[in-house]
Amino acid sequence: MDSLNPFPSRKIGPTMDYLDVLEHRTIYILREAFNRIDRPAILWSLGKDSNAMLWMVRKAFFGYVPMPAVHIDTGKKFPEMYAFRERFAREWGLDLKVGGCPPVEEMDPTLPPAARSAARKTAGLKLMLEREKFGGLIAGIRRDEEGTRAKERVFSPRGEENKWDFRDQPPEFWDQFKTDFPPGTHLRVHPILHWTEIDIWRYIQREGIPVVDLYFAKNGKRYRSLGDQDITFPVDSTASTLDEIIAELKRTKVAERSGRAMDHESEDAFERLRADGYL
Amino acid sequence: MNDVLGEAILALTPDSHPPLKIVMVGHVDHGKSTVIGRLFHDTGSLPEGKVEAIKAMCDRRGMPFEWAFLMDALKAERDQGITIDVSYIHFRTGQRECVLIDAPGHREFLKNMVSGAAQADAAVLVVDANEGVQEQTRRHAYLLHLLGIRQVVVAVNKMDLVGFDEGRFLTVTAEVKHYLADLGLDTLHTLIVPVSAREGDNVVTPSASMPWYDGPTLERSLDSLHPPPTSSDLPLRFPIQDVYKFDDRRILAGRIESGHLRVGDQLLFSPTNKTARVASIEVWNTDEPVLAARAGQSVGITLDEPIFIERGQVASQTFNAPMLTSVFRGRVFWLGHKPMLPGNRYKLKLNTAEHLVEVQEIERVVDVSDLGKSAADRVERNSVAEVVLRSRGLMSLDPFEVNLHTGRFVLVEDFDIVGGGLISMDGYADQRPGQVQKATNIFRVAHRVPTEDRWAANRHKSGILWMTGLSGAGKSTLAFTLEQYLFRKGYQVYVLDGDNVRHGLCADLGFSPEDRVENIRRVGQAAALFAHAGFLVITSFISPYRSDRDRVRALAPEDFHEIFIDADLEACEKRDPKGLYAKARRGEITDFTGISAPYERPILPEMRVDTTQHSVEDCVALLADYVTSRFGL
Numbered sequence: 001m002d003s004l005n006p007f008p009s010r011k012i013g014p015t016m017d018y019l020d021v022l023e024h025r026t027i028y029i030l031r032e033a034f035n036r037i038d039r040p041a042i043l044w045s046l047g048k049d050s051n052a053m054l055w056m057v058r059k060a061f062f063g064y065v066p067m068p069a070v071h072i073d074t075g076k077k078f079p080e081m082y083a084f085r086e087r088f089a090r091e092w093g094l095d096l097k098v099g100g101c102p103p104v105e106e107m108d109p110t111l112p113p114a115a116r117s118a119a120r121k122t123a124g125l126k127l128m129l130e131r132e133k134f135g136g137l138i139a140g141i142r143r144d145e146e147g148t149r150a151k152e153r154v155f156s157p158r159g160e161e162n163k164w165d166f167r168d169q170p171p172e173f174w175d176q177f178k179t180d181f182p183p184g185t186h187l188r189v190h191p192i193l194h195w196t197e198i199d200i201w202r203y204i205q206r207e208g209i210p211v212v213d214l215y216f217a218k219n220g221k222r223y224r225s226l227g228d229q230d231i232t233f234p235v236d237s238t239a240s241t242l243d244e245i246i247a248e249l250k251r252t253k254v255a256e257r258s259g260r261a262m263d264h265e266s267e268d269a270f271e272r273l274r275a276d277g278y279l
Numbered sequence: 280m281n282d283v284l285g286e287a288i289l290a291l292t293p294d295s296h297p298p299l300k301i302v303m304v305g306h307v308d309h310g311k312s313t314v315i316g317r318l319f320h321d322t323g324s325l326p327e328g329k330v331e332a333i334k335a336m337c338d339r340r341g342m343p344f345e346w347a348f349l350m351d352a353l354k355a356e357r358d359q360g361i362t363i364d365v366s367y368i369h370f371r372t373g374q375r376e377c378v379l380i381d382a383p384g385h386r387e388f389l390k391n392m393v394s395g396a397a398q399a400d401a402a403v404l405v406v407d408a409n410e411g412v413q414e415q416t417r418r419h420a421y422l423l424h425l426l427g428i429r430q431v432v433v434a435v436n437k438m439d440l441v442g443f444d445e446g447r448f449l450t451v452t453a454e455v456k457h458y459l460a461d462l463g464l465d466t467l468h469t470l471i472v473p474v475s476a477r478e479g480d481n482v483v484t485p486s487a488s489m490p491w492y493d494g495p496t497l498e499r500s501l502d503s504l505h506p507p508p509t510s511s512d513l514p515l516r517f518p519i520q521d522v523y524k525f526d527d528r529r530i531l532a533g534r535i536e537s538g539h540l541r542v543g544d545q546l547l548f549s550p551t552n553k554t555a556r557v558a559s560i561e562v563w564n565t566d567e568p569v570l571a572a573r574a575g576q577s578v579g580i581t582l583d584e585p586i587f588i589e590r591g592q593v594a595s596q597t598f599n600a601p602m603l604t605s606v607f608r609g610r611v612f613w614l615g616h617k618p619m620l621p622g623n624r625y626k627l628k629l630n631t632a633e634h635l636v637e638v639q640e641i642e643r644v645v646d647v648s649d650l651g652k653s654a655a656d657r658v659e660r661n662s663v664a665e666v667v668l669r670s671r672g673l674m675s676l677d678p679f680e681v682n683l684h685t686g687r688f689v690l691v692e693d694f695d696i697v698g699g700g701l702i703s704m705d706g707y708a709d710q711r712p713g714q715v716q717k718a719t720n721i722f723r724v725a726h727r728v729p730t731e732d733r734w735a736a737n738r739h740k741s742g743i744l745w746m747t748g749l750s751g752a753g754k755s756t757l758a759f760t761l762e763q764y765l766f767r768k769g770y771q772v773y774v775l776d777g778d779n780v781r782h783g784l785c786a787d788l789g790f791s792p793e794d795r796v797e798n799i800r801r802v803g804q805a806a807a808l809f810a811h812a813g814f815l816v817i818t819s820f821i822s823p824y825r826s827d828r829d830r831v832r833a834l835a836p837e838d839f840h841e842i843f844i845d846a847d848l849e850a851c852e853k854r855d856p857k858g859l860y861a862k863a864r865r866g867e868i869t870d871f872t873g874i875s876a877p878y879e880r881p882i883l884p885e886m887r888v889d890t891t892q893h894s895v896e897d898c899v900a901l902l903a904d905y906v907t908s909r910f911g912l
């Protein structure tokens with residue numbers, strides 16, 4: 001009977017494991033976004049999440065990345081990140097669009113310092129959107145990262161000025177997303193919203209996805225989350241391999257974004273950033 | 280400060296299973312928050328110091344320890360002041376990782392509930408031991424059912440307030456089971472746990488105060504739940520999401536909603552009825568060829584033949600295909616700010632397909648507190664109703680009870696999703712063209728007598744007067760009276776009557792939707808032959824489905840005259856010449872048109888005769904005038 005086994009392949013085995021379930025849902029969302037959005041683009045922050053997402057884009061589209069990859073560059077990223085960008089933009093055949101950001105002096109002065117600095121990224125994103133007229137952006141945020149992100153929808157419409165109205169979000173169920181909009185609406189699509197930090201690392205390990213070296217511990221420190229050099233800080237860690245990172249995440253008591261200064265300056269700083277269009 | 284939640288999440292070890300998604304529902308003040316707080320605490324899912332902080336807060340206010348504060352405090356931190364929408368909070372039982380989907384809010388409950396709970400694997404229904412089943416208990420249970428959640432654990436809470444009394448527990452248990460059974464849930468396997476969330480009895484720790492209870496604790500009950508079974512064993516449904524041509528391959532992409540497919544399988548595409556074989560399953564970055572794929576997978580395939588395929592088509596095996604229909608009954612929950620009205624048009628989204636549909640009828644609005652149904656002419660926001668939706672073209676679908684993935688839909692109005700619903704095909708037939716000619720060596724032979732010559736000999740044209748209407752509307756009476764009148768005037772005329780053909784031509788058919796379709800097909804064919812032979816044929820059949828009448832019209836489009844014999848149900852039931860309505864009302868006849876099966880009124884009949892307004896003589900006179908003007912030479 002074995003020769004009649006309809007499922008001879010590991011990949012399409014009789015059961016899908018946990019990561020398969022997450023992955024196949026993400027692929028479904030990516031294909032929905034590609035089909036429904038006029039001029040989509042994918043945001044590539046160079047971090048682990050967007051690398052995993054780009055990997056799944058290539059799975060969804062059979063090796064191709066059929067939309068531009070956008071990097072909003074504050075000019076203050078780590079050198080390792082720039083090197084990573086140049087290498088993999090080439091290796092993965094990306095149509096890379098790099099967008100600059102206005103100086104911090106032009107940002108809302110009532111924001112706390114780190115949030116004000118982070119706001120440059122939102123401004124840079126808006127400039128990019130105006131220039132390229134993207135109908136929607138695919139972004140690799142996750143629900144477990146942070147409170148306001150826990151409330152996001154997979155297809156999240158943005159009104160005027162890219163603002164997010166979290167008080168009146170469209171219903172979203174049975175994988176039917178809001179895909180009808182008046183002209184001019186801008187859309188954010190979140191294909192890995194349902195993943196957690198440890199899921200991403202396990203997937204990176206399983207698939208062999210490259211990540212920036214800064215995630216691995218050197219001299220007792222590593223970065224959990226990568227942002228601008230001046231407002232991102234490493235955490236104490238000895239995890240220098242994928243196995244060790246996964247083991248660390250199983251026992252850690254520290255939140256993922258604890259090293260991101262703008263999340264913690266004041267109670268509502270991050271919420272204000274997000275309502276204004278920050279990822 | 281997000282550390283609290285971060286910690287709760289990160290302390291967990293994901294295993295090979297996805298976390299079980301649980302939604303917690305229940306009537307206000309029945310202790311949902313307390314159950315959640317106690318569950319989190321006793322399973323060790325809470326950060327250190329949290330309980331002490333709540334205790335200090337309660338001491339300051341001079342009140343006893345309040346578990347509900349814990350949930351509020353967790354949420355407040357997580358939400359940073361926004362308690363608007365759905366949140367996801369991870370915790371862990373002894374056995375598994377869980378995600379609690381918390382859909383707060385009473386005002387926008389339905390919207391939040393569908394956005395959160397629609398993806399839950401199971402629900403915990405909290406019921407106060409003292410108050411028993413209340414309005415919201417019923418409402419929430421009903422919505423769970425509507426959303427397709429079939430696994431429910433019931434926590435009968437506040438057992439401490441009823442003295443841990445077994446009798447009271449059994450009373451509430453019976454109440455709950457009664458309602459759940461009415462919904463059609465399997466109450467045999469529903470776990471009902473007596474708990475005191477405040478005291479911690481039977482939440483995680485077995486209760487010493489309820490020695491009469493030997494069932495599982497709430498935590499153990501959660502461990503007994505399963506993620507919903509995959510739909511791999513159902514027939515294949517592969518809705519096409521997109522067609523890619525990035526290189527020389529033409530790849531059909533989509534998610535297999537149920538069943539599985541293999542390289543070499545013959546696929547049938549609906550609604551086009553085209554077939555082709557799976558040439559390959561395309562996968563990026565793999566060494567070994569993939570030969571099969573199954574439910575839940577987002578895949579891409581190529582075909583052996585270049586047939587036309589587009590988004591929205593559904594691939595299946597050639598047997599066990601989805602139903603094709605232009606009409607179905609939907610049980611909808613309505614989220615629109617504007618009410619749903621008969622005649623309104625919406626965009627229907629069913630998997631990847633989109634159809635423009637019209638609300639043909641609002642059959643009834645459901646009162647979820649007692650499952651009572653009442654007639655209504657509109658569906659207001661946050662209510663549930665049974666409606667009939669009709670589309671121009673054919674939709675590929677399955678009844679929800681057969682396949683939940685392809686048996687549910689959403690409706691869109693002005694860019695917004697305004698409702699969702701489950702599909703029922705009760706009373707409607709599959710419209711897939713099934714009357715494929717079975718014998719192939721048949722050729723049409725041309726007659727040597729043209730129909731026009733027959734008309735000249737008869738001194739009138741031939742054709743079909745197709746009378747349709749409810750039982751008791753007067754079809755047979757008018758048909759036979761008109762036949763007699765026209766015969767005396769020299770017409771070649773003959774009546775095909777429903778009751779008569781069922782003794783012969785259609786003796787093998789019953790009254791199921793499929794049999795009704797076949798009945799009308801045969802009568803239509805027979806009528807077309809009579810018309811071809813030069814006769815004026817009068818048919819007298821209820822012929823309740825618009826699609827069937829349209830199909831007969833298509834057989835002889837020039838000769839078909841749809842005559843709507845109109846009398847309302849009340850009048851017909853009062854007449855009841857054969858005593859059939861009385862029998863149907865007593866439940867002795869099933870599938871009775873007007874009572875337990877639908878009647879679809881003609882939209883643009885050639886003629887309408889209202890038998891409640893005119894006598895038989897007047898009606899026959901009207902019909903005779905019509906015949907003279909249309910069939911006279």
